[in-house]
Amino acid sequence: MKMLAKGRILVVGGGIAGLTAAERLARAGAGVVLVEKSPYLGGRVARLHRYYPRMCPPRCGLEVLINNIRGFPHVETHLLTEVIDVKKASSGIHTVTLLKKPRRVMDTCTACGLCETACPAEKKTSFCSQAIKAIRGPGDWAHPATFWVDEGMCRGRDCSLCVQACPEQAVDLSQQPEETDLDVQGIIIATGTELYDASLIKEYGYGRLPGVITAMELESFFRPDGPAGGLPVHPATGEPLRRVAFIQCAGSRNANHLPYCSGYCCTVTLKQVEYLHQSLKDVQTWIFYQDIRTPGNREEYYRHVREEYRPVFIRGLPSSIKYRPETGELTVKCVDTLSRKEVRGRFDLVVLATGMAPPALPEFYGIERDGSGFFSGHIPCEPTELRRPGIWAAGSVQSPMDAEESVKSALAAVAQCLVKLRQQPAAFPALDQRKCDRCGRCVKECPYGACIPGSDGYPAADPGDCRGCGICQGGCPLLCINLPGYGSKKIEEVVDKVLTRGGPEMAILLFLCGNDAYPAWNSLIKQQKGKGLEGIMPMVVPCIGAVNAAWVSEALIGGLDGVMLAGCRPDQCHHAAGTSLAATRLDNLKETLTRMRLEPERVSLTQVTIDDSLKLFKEIQNFKSSLEKLGPNPFK
């Protein structure tokens, strides 16, 4: 089955970021396909008790989003569905393969719960959660209010007790998974990420010691579907909590676990301290921390919690937790680095403030991860774009985020997405089809995957996908791609000018990358007032990767004494591969030059950053003196 969707956007993930993106796109009139892996919309936010700093229940915001989405006929929602493949079908269109797993309960379900009572397959996932059944419904809050069958636990059609129990005949255990292909104009990846697995922090004994829980589990204590039906009592003993410890940076900022700071855990702990003190009169709270990180307006919240509830802050992280079975108490020992004293405390409950692990997203279609393993995009210029035009990231798949930041990043992705849908024609490389032999080098080298072979085999790019770097022009062996304003014609003009001028003085052609090298050159002219820069002919290109090796050899054959290329540092290259591609091309060119009896030293590549004007000057002087040693170009 193939559905053609023009102007349709795929939103992957039905959490707060995905729902925000889908709702805003739908309001802007775009067709939206919303895909969610789990049986319910809402994601992790739906499992929270309160948001900070306003302490409102997350249901409120989610409810508004979902109701709006349901009101739009041009939004399709697929639950229990995953994206298993993404291909670029033609310019500007992606073909996505979706795998829809069976829900095994039909929409006629009234969520009466008789099937769940009848189901014999039961499992308890952790000591502080209620047992779950193979067929189960939404928890405290969820959309849709329809049950589903957990494939991993269900005993199959031989059991069928749920089928018999259902008064609406809504259970169908024979449903099978199905694959669908879908054409979309853009994809917003809002798949989020998982919290770091606390059981990997062996020294804190999560999963082994009763009473050691994660912040997310503490959140469920306050919810009606929590272990004690919303009462903040100890899950094992049923006693009200009296002494609770929070351990910050649990598995974060640690070379053995997550090397980075997730940024939200400190505020989450403060929020949970507030819950505890609000619902229990006699509770005492301790926070073991290394640094409390509450930037911006969260500092206000930190002050509020600190002054209102007076938790004890201990600057020092414990290295282990000990459990006494006789008393059921947990002993936490640590060094208070402020007083240099060793301190020890006994607690009913220890809460680990875990961070977010990098997203476990399959590698597809060459989208870039950053050093921490997140899909952060090109920071800061294109923060939601994954160097694949038409694919954007939103929410915690980008970096660890709280709900507020997720919504912001979703709105940013929507803005980028609407720009693409309403793209106006811009400077765009033109292809001369008479010359092109369809070698495919431009397709291979395009750093954005924008240039792809069309149905006739000739390369084509969607104007909305092209970022105008000109790397295709630089790589084309037949010089048949021309970026307006930067093409081969212009270079011919420059060479002609030198030829007509003649004269014995030195002439150097200097290609400057428009992002960094050109501004550096500009300040250099101001500083030097032209001194020491005689005979240099600067020429701006959008990226140093846009310089074709043929231009360089043409300029040298035309009688110029030398050609110099100034690009960005490879790690700063705006178009990722520009400088490294230029280096490879010049290396290859050197062989050709030697065959033409031209010294390869007449060509030079330098890397400059925007404030490197002095370095650029030195490099130019060095290049000039080496050219003087070589003497004038023999073709002059």
Place this chain on the structure above:
Amino acid sequence: MNHAADITDPKELRVLDPATIDTASLCEQCGRCGSACPALIRQPNPTSLIRLIQLGLVTEALHSPLIWSCIGCEQCNAACPRKLDVAGAVRRLRRLSAREKDVCFPRIMLDFLTG
């Protein structure tokens, strides 16, 4: 100490033991080594010993009983989130203390060992 100690650059240590200076300058004082240390006499605890080096109070560090009570179990290294060699620093300080004129095996350790 009753009076304020001068914060200085541990010049001599920079020459004699650059690895310890390195360890100290990378330490973020999270406190995990201090709570992991099983040595019986922790005066000061490993975290605070490293802090003394950071502050340049090398003499105080060389006089601390901890460098003698360290049993070399390297629990501190295992607890360190930056993978620093705390135990190595303690070991090297013990060796260096031989250069100090007035440093001798601390009384408190002697009492402990001889009962």
